[in-house]
Amino acid sequence: MKSRLTATGVLVLAAWALPYGLGSYTIHVVNIALIYALLAIGMGLAMGVSGQINLAQVAFFGVGAYAVAILTTHYGHGFWLSVLLAVLATMVVGLLVGIPALRMQSHYLGIVTLGLALGFINWITNAHITGGADGISGIPVPTLPGVDLSSEYLYYYLEAVVFGLTLLFGLFVVHTSLGRRLRAMRDDPLAAGAMGAEIPFLRMTAFLLASLYGGLAGVLYSGLIRYVAPETFSIGNMFILLAMVVIGGRRSLVGCVVGAIGLTLIREWLSDFSTYAQLGYGVVVVLMVVFAPTGLAGVPARLRNLYERRRNRPSLRAELRPFTPYPPVEQPAAGRALLSVEAVTKQFRGLRALDDVTLTVHEGEIRGVVGPNGSGKTTLFNVISGFYRTTAGTVRFADNDTTAARPYTLSLAGLARTFQNLRLFGQLTVRENILVALDRSRTHVIWQYAVWQPGVLARERRLRDRADEILERYGLADFAEAAPSSLPYGIQRRIEIARAMAAQPRLLLLDEPAAGLNGEEVQQLIRIVRSIRDSGTTVVLIEHNMGLVMSLCEKVTVLSSGRVIAEGTPRTVVSAPEVIEAYLGDSDLSELGMETSGAAAQADRTKEATS
Ligand code: ADP
Numbered sequence: 211m212k213s214r215l216t217a218t219g220v221l222v223l224a225a226w227a228l229p230y231g232l233g234s235y236t237i238h239v240v241n242i243a244l245i246y247a248l249l250a251i252g253m254g255l256a257m258g259v260s261g262q263i264n265l266a267q268v269a270f271f272g273v274g275a276y277a278v279a280i281l282t283t284h285y286g287h288g289f290w291l292s293v294l295l296a297v298l299a300t301m302v303v304g305l306l307v308g309i310p311a312l313r314m315q316s317h318y319l320g321i322v323t324l325g326l327a328l329g330f331i332n333w334i335t336n337a338h339i340t341g342g343a344d345g346i347s348g349i350p351v352p353t354l355p356g357v358d359l360s361s362e363y364l365y366y367y368l369e370a371v372v373f374g375l376t377l378l379f380g381l382f383v384v385h386t387s388l389g390r391r392l393r394a395m396r397d398d399p400l401a402a403g404a405m406g407a408e409i410p411f412l413r414m415t416a417f418l419l420a421s422l423y424g425g426l427a428g429v430l431y432s433g434l435i436r437y438v439a440p441e442t443f444s445i446g447n448m449f450i451l452l453a454m455v456v457i458g459g460r461r462s463l464v465g466c467v468v469g470a471i472g473l474t475l476i477r478e479w480l481s482d483f484s485t486y487a488q489l490g491y492g493v494v495v496v497l498m499v500v501f502a503p504t505g506l507a508g509v510p511a512r513l514r515n516l517y518e519r520r521r522n523r524p525s526l527r528a529e530l531r532p533f534t535p536y537p538p539v540e541q542p543a544a545g546r547a548l549l550s551v552e553a554v555t556k557q558f559r560g561l562r563a564l565d566d567v568t569l570t571v572h573e574g575e576i577r578g579v580v581g582p583n584g585s586g587k588t589t590l591f592n593v594i595s596g597f598y599r600t601t602a603g604t605v606r607f608a609d610n611d612t613t614a615a616r617p618y619t620l621s622l623a624g625l626a627r628t629f630q631n632l633r634l635f636g637q638l639t640v641r642e643n644i645l646v647a648l649d650r651s652r653t654h655v656i657w658q659y660a661v662w663q664p665g666v667l668a669r670e671r672r673l674r675d676r677a678d679e680i681l682e683r684y685g686l687a688d689f690a691e692a693a694p695s696s697l698p699y700g701i702q703r704r705i706e707i708a709r710a711m712a713a714q715p716r717l718l719l720l721d722e723p724a725a726g727l728n729g730e731e732v733q734q735l736i737r738i739v740r741s742i743r744d745s746g747t748t749v750v751l752i753e754h755n756m757g758l759v760m761s762l763c764e765k766v767t768v769l770s771s772g773r774v775i776a777e778g779t780p781r782t783v784v785s786a787p788e789v790i791e792a793y794l795g796d797s798d799l800s801e802l803g804m805e806t807s808g809a810a811a812q813a814d815r816t817k818e819a820t821s
């Protein structure tokens with residue numbers, strides 16, 4: 211912390227002293243570089259942080275610059291009023307560009323945003339109000355009492371202050387609630403939705419942020435050059451901007467800034483060879499994408515990894531501690547129905563994955579769902595948690611019809627789930643994974659970022675305290691700062707349960723939580739699931755390991771080819787003729803009865819047969 215403060219202090223001093231040593235042309239280049247740095251931060255927020263391909267940044271830049279030019283020269287507004295209106299206009303455009311993101315996958319989004327940028331360039335080149343190919347000149351010098359902003363030296367300080375504040379704001383966003391959700395969405399939009407992140411709104415927010423930075427860059431540009439023309443906002447410049455962000459490292463705002471400033475300087479230096487330089491940037495971008503996809507900003511971490519692997523040193527001297535049970539609560543005597551699936555059918559083209567499935571889960575239950583591979587168990591979870599739409603039938607959760615509800619709505623209503631094939635947020639730390647689920651606020655509270663940052667920080671502190679509690683409870687404290695993918699599989703499974711429980715659900719869906727666990731880990735899992743139920747959360751559990759089902763569940767539902775073929779206590783179900791038949795000829799038969807602790811089930815059955 212202290213070293214970081216010192217470094218910031220040194221940087222601020224250097225930034226303050228910089229103009230003293232520079233010639234008038236060099237300071238001009240520096241001023242341009244800072245404008246590109248702002249643009250790059252906006253790109254980084256949309257592409258690197260939020261995973262939304264945005265090739266319209268150069269258009270946001272243009273909207274900001276042209277709006278100031280038009281408002282000051284055509285309408286005679288003052289510079290600062292025009293700046294305010296221009297930034298707002300850019301953000302409105304940002305929201306409009308973001309609309310396709312509501313429905314579209316990211317590569318299509320690249321094409322759409324590029325198309326919009328081309329449309330904008332076309333418009334400014336041909337429209338009357340934008341001055342056509344000649345552009346608009348005669349933008350007035352911005353006035354500031356006692357400061358002559360026509361001097362590029364003094365303009366530099368204006369830019370430096372705007373740049374410094376907006377970089378801090380960007381870092382603040384990235385490292386608090388909003389940015390964490392954006393990063394979670396980038397890593398795994400499905401899982402983020404299941405944790406309560408309102409994906410469509412978050413995508414729009416990503417474009418809103420990009421346009422804010424684009425607009426600011428545009429207004430600074432118009433005040434600096436006081437002349438705007440189409441070539442500044444060309445696709446060529448969009449490509450350079452992309453190169454800056456890719457080379458610098460799109461996931462790190464500081465990386466984006468370094469890329470932007472570095473490439474602006476190099477570009478200036480190579481200005482006599484601009485055709486070859488363009489080609490050069492192209493080659494460098496391709497090399498970066500192939501060999502260093504995280505850009506320059508990712509190089510230190512890669513070197514550290516390499517070094518640690520060389521030395522063959524385990525990077526974590528840590529252990530998974532035992533789970534501390536939740537304090538139990540009084541169980542309701544006769545639990546009410548919490549979840550009812552009524553005559554649900556799910557059709558995938560020719561395949562009926564669920565066929566007229568009905569089941570009711572009561573509060574306080576641990577329900578098992580078993581069945582051969584491909585019998586529709588995961589599909590059932592996907593339908594319940596809002597990932598799939600039913601073809602027919604209804605789902606009711608907590609007294610509401612949730613058949614058409616979105617995953618985030620269900621999450622906020624108290625439904626949490628894990629996934630058969632782990633879906634942790636790969637680029638987030640274990641603590642951040644927990645924090646994403648802990649954060650129950652809606653996306654619209656981001657107004658706090660604009661007007662009341664202390665509110666954001668206070669919420670952040672509360673969330674972090676609770677995250678520490680959860681990490682302690684699940685014995686994960688040693689791994690709080692680790693990347694989930696660096697951890698053994700058993701630990702990742704435990705993190706997923708901890709993350710789901712962080713959302714304080716009323717109903718927890720576990721999809722094969724014991725898959726890949728060793729015997730000891732399975733025993734721990736049994737304790738965890740029991741404690742979760744005793745703490746008042748109802749559990750539905752898909753499981754292959756029949757021993758686990760036998761020891762945990764009071765009631766089991768058996769699916770086969772999408773139909774419910776039996777329901778009852780584990781013991782009655784296992785001996786039902788329909789169940790035996792469904793598993794016959796299926797390699798799952800062995801899994802049903804004879805996995806690890808399945809031996810107990812086997813013994814039980816033998817006892818039953820002989821008694
Ligand atoms: P289980 O979890 O019981 O092993 P699933 O629910 O994953 O089974 O799958 C049931 C059937 O539905 C399988 O035949 C699977 O191929 C099919 N299925 C699942 N999801 C999809 C999908 N998104 N598109 C097409 N078919 C699917």
Ligand code: MG
Pocket residue numbers: 587588589630
């Ligand atoms: Mg499955």
